[in-house]
Amino acid sequence: MSANNCRAVKVVDIKPLGHSSPGEEIVELKLEYPGWESGWRVGQFVMIRPVSWPLDLIWGRPFSISNADDTTLTILFQVVGRGTKRLMELTKGDSVNIWGPLGSFFSKPKDRPVLMLAGGMGIAPFCGYVDSHEQPENLKLFFAHRPPLGNYPYKALSDKVEVEDIQETKPEDIQTIIARVEALVKEYGDKNGLVVACGPTPFLRTIQRAALKYGVDAELSLENRMACGVGACLGCVCKDSEGHHTQVCTSGPVFKATAIDMEG
Amino acid sequence: MDMSVDFAGLKLKNPILTASGTFGSGLEFKRFGDLESLGGIVVKGLSLKPREGNPMPRIAETPCGMLNAIGIQNPGVEDFLTKKLPKLPWKTLPIFVNLYATDAAEFGELAAVLAGEEGVAALEVNVSCPNVKEGGIAFGQDPSQITKVAEAVKKNAGNKPVIIKLSPNVTDIATCARAAEDGGADGISLINTLSGMAVDIERRTPRLANVIGGLSGPAVKPVALRCVYQAVNAVKIPVIGLGGIATAEDAAEFLLVGATAVQIGTANFLRPDTAFKIAEELPKVLARVNAKSLDEFRGSLILPK
Ligand SMILES: Cc1cc2nc3c(=O)[nH]c(=O)nc-3n(C[C@H](O)[C@H](O)[C@H](O)COP(=O)(O)OP(=O)(O)OC[C@H]3O[C@@H](n4cnc5c(N)ncnc54)[C@H](O)[C@@H]3O)c2cc1C
Ligand SMILES: Cc1cc2nc3c(=O)[nH]c(=O)nc-3n(C[C@H](O)[C@H](O)[C@H](O)COP(=O)(O)O)c2cc1C
Ligand code: FES
Numbered sequence: 001m002s003a004n005n006c007r008a009v010k011v012v013d014i015k016p017l018g019h020s021s022p023g024e025e026i027v028e029l030k031l032e033y034p035g036w037e038s039g040w041r042v043g044q045f046v047m048i049r050p051v052s053w054p055l056d057l058i059w060g061r062p063f064s065i066s067n068a069d070d071t072t073l074t075i076l077f078q079v080v081g082r083g084t085k086r087l088m089e090l091t092k093g094d095s096v097n098i099w100g101p102l103g104s105f106f107s108k109p110k111d112r113p114v115l116m117l118a119g120g121m122g123i124a125p126f127c128g129y130v131d132s133h134e135q136p137e138n139l140k141l142f143f144a145h146r147p148p149l150g151n152y153p154y155k156a157l158s159d160k161v162e163v164e165d166i167q168e169t170k171p172e173d174i175q176t177i178i179a180r181v182e183a184l185v186k187e188y189g190d191k192n193g194l195v196v197a198c199g200p201t202p203f204l205r206t207i208q209r210a211a212l213k214y215g216v217d218a219e220l221s222l223e224n225r226m227a228c229g230v231g232a233c234l235g236c237v238c239k240d241s242e243g244h245h246t247q248v249c250t251s252g253p254v255f256k257a258t259a260i261d262m263e264g
Numbered sequence: 265m266d267m268s269v270d271f272a273g274l275k276l277k278n279p280i281l282t283a284s285g286t287f288g289s290g291l292e293f294k295r296f297g298d299l300e301s302l303g304g305i306v307v308k309g310l311s312l313k314p315r316e317g318n319p320m321p322r323i324a325e326t327p328c329g330m331l332n333a334i335g336i337q338n339p340g341v342e343d344f345l346t347k348k349l350p351k352l353p354w355k356t357l358p359i360f361v362n363l364y365a366t367d368a369a370e371f372g373e374l375a376a377v378l379a380g381e382e383g384v385a386a387l388e389v390n391v392s393c394p395n396v397k398e399g400g401i402a403f404g405q406d407p408s409q410i411t412k413v414a415e416a417v418k419k420n421a422g423n424k425p426v427i428i429k430l431s432p433n434v435t436d437i438a439t440c441a442r443a444a445e446d447g448g449a450d451g452i453s454l455i456n457t458l459s460g461m462a463v464d465i466e467r468r469t470p471r472l473a474n475v476i477g478g479l480s481g482p483a484v485k486p487v488a489l490r491c492v493y494q495a496v497n498a499v500k501i502p503v504i505g506l507g508g509i510a511t512a513e514d515a516a517e518f519l520l521v522g523a524t525a526v527q528i529g530t531a532n533f534l535r536p537d538t539a540f541k542i543a544e545e546l547p548k549v550l551a552r553v554n555a556k557s558l559d560e561f562r563g564s565l566i567l568p569k
Contacts, residue, residue: 005295006537049535055328055482055510059533097535099296227323227330227533232288234308234334235323245316245337250292 006099007034008051011090012072018151026121026151027088029075033068034098040065042108042128043196043221043254046075046100047229050090057083062226062249064198065101066124066153067131073098076124076153102229104254106196106219110134115188116141116161117181117207119199123152125221129196136161142184144168144177144203177203182210189216195257197221204262211257218257224248239264265547267558269303271502271524272425272450274358274385276303279519279558280543283506283529284309284362284388284429285334286480287539289348293532297540303525304358307344309390311364312374314340324462324471329481329508330530331460333474336364336390341377349383358385360427363417368409372416379422387424389417389449392431392456404431404456407443414447425450427504430495432484433459437491438498445499453504453527454495455488481530482508489517496522496563510534512545516553522563 009032016025031048047060061083067074079085090096106129108114116126116139123143130136141157143165149155157163166177185207188195195218197207204220211218224236231250239261240246252260267278281304287293290305299305317337324331338344344361352359361384365371371389378384391413392404403409410428418426428444430437432455444452457478462471470476488507496503505523509515510531518526528539555561 004297004537004540006535055534057325058328058330058481058530059325060535099536225321225323227325227332228286228288228292228536230288230292230536232292232308233286233323233332233533234317234337235332237317237320237322237337243316 003037006097008095008097009034009073011092011094011096013092014090017076017153018148020147020151023079024147025079025088026147027077027079028153029077029087029090030072031075031096031098033071033073034100036101040068040101041105042132043105043125044101044103045229045253046073046098046102047226048075048096048098050087051095051097053086057086059227060097060099060229061087062223062229064125064221065128067128074127076121076127078121099229103249104252106221106254107194108133109194112138113188113191113193114139115184115193115195117184117195117197117199117203118142119144119203120146122197122199122203122221123154123157125198127153127157130157130160140164142181144181144199178206181206185210185216185218186214189214193217195219201262208257208262219254220257220260221254222248222252222260238262265550265555265557267547269525269558271504272386272427274425276358276525277301278303278543278546279525280515280539280546281306281360281504281525281527282532282539283527284390285332286529286532289344290352290359291348293536293539296537300353300357301540301543302357303543304360304385306360306362306388306527307348308338309336309362309364310338310341310344310374311336312341312370312377314338314343319473321471321473324477326460326462326479327483329479329483330533331462331472331477331479332457333472333477335474338364341374345381349381352383354383354385359383360386360388362388362390362429364390368412368416371413372420375417375420375426379420379424384424386427387417387421388427388429388453389413390429390456392429392433404440405434407439410440410443411447414444414449418448427451427453429456430454430491431456432487432491432507437494441495441498445501449501451502451504451524452495452499453506455484455491455507458484458487480507482510484508485514489521492518492523493521509542510538512542512549515542515546516549516561519558519562520565522565524562
């Protein structure tokens with residue numbers, strides 16, 4: 001039998017990024033690396049639940065692995081509700097139960113152009129994507145966001161790869177984002193590139209539509225509400241291309257755009 | 265302390281089982297502990313034909329608990345028997361199959377499929393699911409239906425013990441427990457989830473697509489304990505207690521009111537090794553409260569004079 005994969009690790013560092021407004025802070029959480037025997041892949045996620053949480057919060061919370069090395073694992077999260085609010089109260093040295101790495105991961109072709117499409121906190125996995133890619137010159141990041149760029153790890157990414165962003169400040173901006181995303185997806189299809197995407201469902205739906213329309217190779221990372229994270233509760237399902245329910249936590253979170261039905 | 269349990273002729277290593285729908289097929293939890301350290305596992309509800317289940321969202325977190333309306337999504341009994349069961353250590357770990365059907369005849373058919381399966385230790389019959397339109401709770405609230413289903417399953421189950429899983433959403437749990445016993449059940453398990461609801465005042469929508477779901481987790485434990493206590497006193501067949509058990513102390517509470525074994529459900533989501541931890545801790549807890557043996561402790565509740 002292999003070692004128990006649910007492990008307690010300590011908080012190494014926790015700090016809000018930039019100057020986010022109270023109640024919607026974006027936080028960088030660094031944990032001790034959980035000593036995973038078989039490593040991890042970009043796009044996979046973890047479930048975390050602080051040891052000190054009372055029974056009041058019954059589930060762990062799923063987060064993309066933003067980055068990791070031999071000693072630390074980094075998660076980026078935005079405060080959106082009661083769990084993330086309490087995660088923000090963690091301090092250095094606190095213990096957190098973590099299980100993972102979970103789920104599927106993004107492809108990392110060596111010599112094809114790759115377009116990374118990130119919406120809001122969907123930027124998280126691309127930190128690890130960029131750092132682990134052998135030819136970052138083949139990568140481009142397009143980032144759609146509401147809070148200012150300074151609240152995200154955007155600057156660090158822009159030092160390493162080509163970047164472009166659109167900030168959504170008014171409802172009309174959504175149309176601009178949709179149009180730009182479509183154009184970019186088509187462009188990468190034309191040059192036999194790969195599109196990898198992470199963000200809110202409407203953002204991913206736009207990408208899926210464009211990818212299917214232009215026949216572009218695309219991979220989408222879904223974020224459904226999760227209770228177990230390991231395929232057992234069937235609370236996180238999406239529809240596959242044949243209309244059957246499948247677990248996002250184990251069949252995904254990263255799916256080929258052709259493999260799922262996001263319209264139903 | 266010897267933790268082994270005889271449950272309706274089945275020998276269990278210890279009284280800790282996992283609850284249907286919270287532990288998948290068991291295989292999902294292999295990376296968090298030794299499955300064989302458990303008394304047994306109860307797999308996700310299975311029906312004759314595959315079921316897609318309810319639309320999303322299907323789960324909502326509530327204070328000290330959760331609501332679910334999965335709707336018994338499952339790949340069908342055949343798929344389980346051919347793809348999952350062979351991978352489980354069934355020779356050394358009792359596998360309880362949880363059955364779902366929409367009428368007594370179909371329950372009987374399902375039992376017949378399972379009766380000859382060497383790897384299946386016992387049948388747990390779900391007559392208490394609040395999340396499906398047909399069957400489920402409709403049976404669970406009608407004692408005469410409970411008896412009918414128990415009879416139909418028992419008739420076709422060969423030598424496999426039959427456990428009827430009861431709903432707490434009834435006015436008199438003792439009557440339901442007796443109805444299962446009358447139908448020939450070898451045991452009962454309770455509780456299934458409590459019918460419940462959650463809404464979002466900003467969106468003005470229910471939090472579950474199914475509107476109503478089943479409440480589980482520590483929030484339901486006092487209700488579960490009361491139901492188990494009443495059921496134990498109503499029947500002679502053994503009772504499996506569940507509902508909100510999150511620690512070995514919680515498990516001991518159910519044993520104290522007379523449960524023969526217990527199941528760990530929603531607490532598996534607190535951390536995926538919860539059931540293994542409880543199995544490990546229970547002997548220590550019993551020793552701490554000066555239990556001479558599991559049998560001495562079971563049902564030893566001292567009532568006020
Ligand atoms: C595979 C995966 C990876 C994720 N990676 C990240 C990440 O890197 N950074 C990050 O900030 N967030 C990420 N999320 C989303 C994150 O899990 C949720 O924001 C978090 O669970 C919310 O918890 P809460 O208790 O604060 O919110 P709740 O109080 O439960 O809900 C508050 C709001 O958040 C929404 N919400 C709740 N759970 C989820 C969920 N699982 N996904 C999407 N929305 C949800 C609710 O609909 C509600 O509007 C990821 C989700 C998944 C499934
Ligand atoms: C996500 C989920 C799925 C469930 N699926 C089933 C099922 O398929 N069959 C069944 O008999 N009970 C099912 N249940 C009920 C549990 O087995 C258990 O009776 C109930 O949750 C109470 O125990 P708990 O508080 O320990 O979770 C499910 C519960 C949950 C939370
Ligand atoms: S979160 Fe439980 S099955 Fe995916």
